[in-house]
Amino acid sequence: MSYPTPRRRPRSLARIAVAVACASVMTFSGLPVLTGGVEAAPKAKRCDEMYGVRGDPAKPGGLPADSTIRREADWDEYEFDNPRQAMDGLTLPSDPAERTKFLDEIGEDSSRYKEGDPKRVYATYNNNQKNGTRPFAGTFDEWLNEVYIENYARNRRGAAFTAKIVRDLNLVGPDWLCEEYILDKDGKTIRKYDAANHRTKEFVEFKSGGAHDTSQPPKDRVVLKDPRYQDYKLRYAFGQEQEPKTRTAVRNLGADIGNDAQGRPRVTTYEHRSTAVVRYTPGPHSRYDSTLNAKPGVNQGSRGGGNDMINRSAPNPETARQQIERARQLDTTGQRVRGPGGVDFSTLELRFVGAPVKGEGLDYSFSAKKMPDPDTNPGAGGKEKAELVSDSFFTWLALTPDKFWVNLNPDQPDKIMDDRFGETDAGRVLLEADLDMKHDFAQTMNPSTDRGARFWDSLSRVDGRPCLHSIRNWIVPQPAQVREQDGGIYILDAPLKVNSVPQEVNTPVPGGTCDLTKAQIEHNQSLVNTMILPEVEKKINNHAAYADLRRVYTSRVAAEWIRLQDAEKATDYRAIINSNEVSRWPIRGAKWDKNETWQRYLKSFKEGDYSFEREYGGRVYVYTVGGVDFSQAPKKNITKSEFTTAHPHLPRTTQTSVKAMTDDAETKNILYLGGNTTVKASRGGGATPEPPSNDGGSGGGLPITGDSLPIGLVLTFAAALIAVGSGMLWWTRRRRRFQS
Structure with missing residues (x-):
């Protein structure tokens, strides 16, 4: 038995030695120390390079200098992939004994099953219930939507929104850096900002929804009161209308930080209103319902952003409050978007039906008012x-x-x-x-x-x-x-x-x-x-x-x-x-x-x-x-001119609402949400499954995000490098024995 002689062996061994050395430093010393005694946080990268966005660095880009909302004529949508959305129709046996037997047969190891296999979903849930540090307290259907599907979506949606902002506002060129870590004098991370521009002296935080991370304002106070950043500004950019608690938190932060030398607020908010549309292919494990559907059948029926909100809606105010509380606990990063608790379903009315083409179904859209304070009085029913x-x-x-x-x-x-x-x-x-x-x-x-x-x-x-x-x-x-x-x-x-x-x-x-x-x-x-x-x-x-x-x-x-x-x-x-x-x-x-x-x-x-x-x-x-x-x-x-004058944005709002719940650009407190009556398993955008960042299993399924560097992950990776390095040295020596 022989192996081919490796080429450039000395350089390969040198690389192994470097990897082992770096891993050793990371494992036993924390983060590697650079020359000059400065702690090394992950280096920020140009935003345009990080998100693959092209722009013109010669043209000025940036966020508005004052708190404002994107003009209604520009409201639009953006897409992100979440193949797990196609699994939203999975159920468990209603009988407790049958359910236990079913889950025991599947086991608790989700890695045995590929992404897209329903057994992976059940195994993840089983592991959460039996081994999780915080077993999910709601129903399987609630876990499926609020944890398994939403956790997978959250970071992808946030990244897609950030890429959109970078593109729309031309945050390109060497001055605009993304994932910027701010360190204290001891080299410890105070805060991580989604973007920073040290030439214009501003930090930016992107939120695809209207919520915020409650742990961030205290850190923002520390940063903005630091002498190094006393003339910097902080700009929050939201994809949706700010939630009441978020608006209050940002307002309080701004009052504490005050104005700059020209009397302008140092903390501002910008609502870059745009609707996140999930991209996936409906399949045999998707939930189809009979809304306006003339011929409901197997693996076909009505689906859409409205259907998702309606099906996830809690049956009564008490269960809706529990749902809202779970959402807060699961989303420590403030990346959640408006859910069913933000909809006043008591005002739901049909506002649009499309062409009823035989065999193709029709698009439809509802309108409903927003709940003014979903945290304390969420929508239900x-x-x-x-x-x-x-x-x-x-x-x-x-x-x-x-x-x-x-x-x-x-x-x-x-x-x-x-x-x-x-x-x-x-x-x-x-x-x-x-x-x-x-x-x-x-x-x-x-x-x-x-x-x-x-x-x-x-x-x-x-x-x-x-x-x-x-x-x-x-x-x-x-x-x-x-x-x-x-x-x-x-x-x-x-x-x-x-x-x-x-x-x-x-x-x-x-x-x-x-x-x-x-x-x-x-x-x-x-x-x-x-x-x-x-x-x-x-x-x-x-x-x-x-x-x-x-x-x-x-x-x-x-x-x-x-x-x-x-x-x-x-x-x-x-x-x-x-x-x-x-x-x-x-x-x-x-x-x-x-x-x-x-x-x-x-x-x-x-x-x-x-x-x-x-x-x-x-x-x-x-x-x-x-x-x-x-x-x-x-x-x-009414005439076309009357319609265009009175409702210039309604066609766009309606078209978007078929895919995802969206704000009405003409009436502040109204939402539109809809679907299509004949979505089939073979129809859809078709997102290729990718390895998930988190299965929503043990501790409630929190994604790895936030301000602090995930040291535990670094240590694990470092240990893996040592193991790989040692293994490669052993393998190289073993090859020599076979070749001699």
């Missing part, structure tokens, strides 16, 4: 609201429009609503909204309020007391403001209206009837129309109590548009339209009966919502009858 939107959409398609009404009339217990419509959540929402409207109508006339007192004092009188005729009130859609463009329809506004007319009923009313003349009735109705209806309409269009009604109405507008498209050319929805088959979308949640709602209404009608006594004495009751009629879905398609 996203799945429930999205299901209502989707189920209502299909209800409006499946049933013929003549069934889209409800009616609460004391004389008509047999005409509450169509039976099939009564089997759906859309029907339930309409009937409950009708009853709520009647209560609100009565309360708006309550004479204990200034408006109610003026209303009753202005009514026609019979025998010295105010008397009100019976009224029929019902809710109808007003024309929705839409724009048909880009192959789809933008639903800009979908207001609702309350109609009111006099109506006689046979059912006895409390307090008896009023014998009013036609002129008196017209006078009273005029007061109702001017003093009461506007307030009730305002509540229906804005109050949280009617959010579900508004939600199902926007779904009605979208469904009607799909009907029109299908009439021209067959879509995936053709078999559903006018089928009168709604068994796929039954009422979810607690059991509901339309007759029980009617009985509650009848009680209110007979007994009154309230009573009061005035100077004229006696008891007066308010009673109303009416309904909700969605049989029509009127819309007004």
Whole structure:
């Protein structure tokens, strides 16, 4: 047995000797000492070289000198790879015994399995639960998304955002250095900055989201008060709107550090608003859902940034707070982006549906308000609201429009609503909204309020007391403001209206009837129309109590548009339209009966919502009858110039939202989030799996980031160098013996 004679052996052995010597210094002395007695931290590298960015060093680059936000016209997106996103559909057996057996068979050693193999995921989770210093306390699904997938994404997303900033702001040339370590007089690391420019005297910290690392401001104080850096500035650059706690922390830091000699703040923030879009290929282990999907199937269905947020949304505020707390603990670096806790799902509405191309599905987008303080009051219940939107959409398609009404009339217990419509959540929402409207109508006339007192004092009188005729009130859609463009329809506004007319009923009313003349009735109705209806309409269009009604109405507008498209050319929805088959979308949640709602209404009608006594004495009751009629879905398609003027950024925002949740560039407190109805396992960007920096296993899965040099990692690497060096020396000597 022989080996080929190695070439240039003396130089190889010299290299081995150097490696062993360096490793020995690193192992036993810490970091190697350079000439001059200065401790060696990792040397900063030119930002353009580190991130492979081309620019023009001759052109001035840099961050804004004052705290500001990127102008809305420039908001855009950037991509980063995270193949683990394709594993978000994995589940464990629900039975505890079966789950334990399943995990025991897979084991705890994730290195046995390749990246992309679901067994690697299960083994990592198993190791975390059995051997982790901080076993994850939530469910497997929460661990999968919050640890296994997110830990893998965090550094990649942060690096992609940094590269984007370097490129967008032209932070190129020899003056712009990235990964700059600041040492104290003893050579110990105080702080690591993402970028520094010692010519312009500024440090920069990049955050792809809107959070911050709570350990950094104290270190920033030390650096910025150091005589060496007393005229330096610190600039924070965020990819999203700053979280309230971050804004407070940076503001406090700035107040402590003060201004420079020219009176300008030394600590500033810049929000380089841009949306991170994950790149991966959906596969057989991905989660697909049925949102707006006409034909859900194996390894296919709706997916998108909105779907991810909705599926990860906690079911209630308490579990949402637990989710937020876990996110803080897992993200010590402040690199997290806005999660489902930052979304007010109670305001979720469908705002765009794209072209319904047969076999290709369609893009869709929701809007929702931001939670103003998710740390203390996070959003929850996203799945429930999205299901209502989707189920209502299909209800409006499946049933013929003549069934889209409800009616609460004391004389008509047999005409509450169509039976099939009564089997759906859309029907339930309409009937409950009708009853709520009647209560609100009565309360708006309550004479204990200034408006109610003026209303009753202005009514026609019979025998010295105010008397009100019976009224029929019902809710109808007003024309929705839409724009048909880009192959789809933008639903800009979908207001609702309350109609009111006099109506006689046979059912006895409390307090008896009023014998009013036609002129008196017209006078009273005029007061109702001017003093009461506007307030009730305002509540229906804005109050949280009617959010579900508004939600199902926007779904009605979208469904009607799909009907029109299908009439021209067959879509995936053709078999559903006018089928009168709604068994796929039954009422979810607690059991509901339309007759029980009617009985509650009848009680209110007979007994009154309230009573009061005035100077004229006696008891007066308010009673109303009416309904909700969605049989029509009127819309007004605004012109292109009107749309462009009023909503210049909406097309871009909508397109981005299909891939990832994003800020609305036109309304500060609004988010857009969406997806596509027919994403398939074979469709996607296709990111090649790479070795992960952390599996999210033992200690909760924290990535190696932060200010301090990871000495433990250096020591481990140094020990490995010694082992490799010794092994190579042994191997070289062994070869000589074989060759002699």
